Every structure is written in C-alpha cells, then in structure tokens.
Amino acid sequence: MLIPRATLERVMSGEVTLAFRRWRRPTVRAGGTLRTALGVVAVDSVDPIALTAIPAEDARRAGYENTAELRHFLSRRPEGQVYRIQLRPGGADPRVALRDEVPVGAELAELLDKLNKKDKMSSRGPWTRAFLAEIAARPGVRAAELAERFGLATPVFKADVRKLKELGLTESLPVGYRLSARGQAVLDTRDD
Incomplete structure (x- = not known):
C-alpha cells in the first residue's frame, strides 16, 4: 500500500x-x-x-x-x-538502527552466511560483495548507472539492493545509495 x-x-x-x-x-x-x-x-x-x-x-x-x-x-x-x-x-524502521550496528564474531559469521546463501541462490552467480563494493566506490550514483555496470535492468538491480538494505548493509539516498557502517564492516571482512 x-x-x-x-x-x-x-x-x-x-x-x-x-x-x-x-x-x-x-x-x-x-x-x-x-x-x-x-x-x-x-x-x-x-x-x-x-x-x-x-x-x-x-x-x-x-x-x-x-x-x-x-x-x-x-x-x-x-x-x-x-x-x-x-x-x-x-x-x-528497525533497519535504520541496524545500519550502525557493526557485526563481530558470531553475528558477523551469520551475516556472511546469509550473503553466501544469496550468492548461491542467484542464477547469475555471486553478486552481494560486488554490489557492496560498487556502492561503496560510487555513493550517490543513480541506480540505472550502477545497474548498467552489472548488465542488469534497473528494477532487477534495485530489488537486489533492497535485499542488502534488509540486512542493514545499505541505505538509500535522494539519488543512489551508500554503504552503512554495517555494510562497510562486511565489505572489509574476507570471507574465506
């Protein structure tokens, strides 16, 4: 509604x-x-x-x-x-508070596991970290430009970014997106 x-x-x-x-x-x-x-x-x-x-x-x-x-x-x-x-x-909105919570230990492992599952379920392969890295490198850039970088239609790209937003990793700006503190912590973590 x-x-x-x-x-x-x-x-x-x-x-x-x-x-x-x-x-x-x-x-x-x-x-x-x-x-x-x-x-x-x-x-x-x-x-x-x-x-x-x-x-x-x-x-x-x-x-x-x-x-x-x-x-x-x-x-x-x-x-x-x-x-x-x-x-x-x-x-x-609980996602707003979540953005500032930097995950550590078991919480970080659980979050990385969720991203790995999203990557495995995707028909086009791993995308979560690539999206986070692109948003980090280009905050405030129009979704259409970011989508083009990945060869995706804008609605498809936006739907995937919403999945990251649900986890508190990104936030919407008047134009484009930026990483939250939580998203930056995930991006800075190597998931081996």
Missing part, C-alpha cells in the same frame, strides 16, 4: 488514522506493518466497507476534506472492494 509522503507525515504525527483503498484483494492485513521512509506504520484493521457508508468523520480522519473528495480519489480505480484501513505510527 503506497502512502503519499504528505499523508505519511500526517499518519506519523497521528493526525491521519485511516486510509481507504479499492482493491480486488487487500494488499495489507490487520496486525501487519508497512516500512516507509518515515518509519513503520502499523495496520490495526482492514475492513470492507460500502463506498456510500463512509461517514464524513472517517473521510476527515483519512486526510480528506469531505466524502466527495475521498470518493473522487477512490474513483480512479473503479473495480474492486473499498476497504477501510486503520493506521497508526508503529515506531522507527
């Missing part, structure tokens, strides 16, 4: 507590979370609702002036069920 940045800021401040989406099937579930650029958003409930049953107060709680404005937003996708999603701030 994509949340526009301006709305996301209002969710994180507690001003917006609901969202409405029209889906063929929900893309979030009650009890789940969404990691965003501003932190984690907790999803407390996801309930089907008739478009005509949405009260004006709920439209305002979702950040709209009135139900007409909300209906206009939902009309962009005419097919599917309308869902009422209750949201709240869910805390900081």
Whole structure:
C-alpha cells in the first residue's frame, strides 16, 4: 500500500488514522506493518466497507476534506472492494538502527552466511560483495548507472539492493545509495 509522503507525515504525527483503498484483494492485513521512509506504520484493521457508508468523520480522519473528495480519489480505480484501513505510527524502521550496528564474531559469521546463501541462490552467480563494493566506490550514483555496470535492468538491480538494505548493509539516498557502517564492516571482512 503506497502512502503519499504528505499523508505519511500526517499518519506519523497521528493526525491521519485511516486510509481507504479499492482493491480486488487487500494488499495489507490487520496486525501487519508497512516500512516507509518515515518509519513503520502499523495496520490495526482492514475492513470492507460500502463506498456510500463512509461517514464524513472517517473521510476527515483519512486526510480528506469531505466524502466527495475521498470518493473522487477512490474513483480512479473503479473495480474492486473499498476497504477501510486503520493506521497508526508503529515506531522507527528497525533497519535504520541496524545500519550502525557493526557485526563481530558470531553475528558477523551469520551475516556472511546469509550473503553466501544469496550468492548461491542467484542464477547469475555471486553478486552481494560486488554490489557492496560498487556502492561503496560510487555513493550517490543513480541506480540505472550502477545497474548498467552489472548488465542488469534497473528494477532487477534495485530489488537486489533492497535485499542488502534488509540486512542493514545499505541505505538509500535522494539519488543512489551508500554503504552503512554495517555494510562497510562486511565489505572489509574476507570471507574465506
């Protein structure tokens, strides 16, 4: 579920507590979370609702002036069920804190093992350390340029970088990426 940045800021401040989406099937579930650029958003409930049953107060709680404005937003996708999603701030993104944790000993060995498994599962061979080295050498370079270096389509490259980000090894910049302290520690370690 994509949340526009301006709305996301209002969710994180507690001003917006609901969202409405029209889906063929929900893309979030009650009890789940969404990691965003501003932190984690907790999803407390996801309930089907008739478009005509949405009260004006709920439209305002979702950040709209009135139900007409909300209906206009939902009309962009005419097919599917309308869902009422209750949201709240869910805390900081755990990957942010992870970036500064420099692994040592067993934790480092476990992290290297995870990278080795990603390399072994790849149909194109080892890539994790090569990506880390390229990002370290070229911070802030557009993903398309980095992808070209590896002969990959940009979406494929970005998907792999997200796998590294999940481990706290990289962080996204307004343009491109950079290694975290954790990523640099991994890159500096020889895995024999």
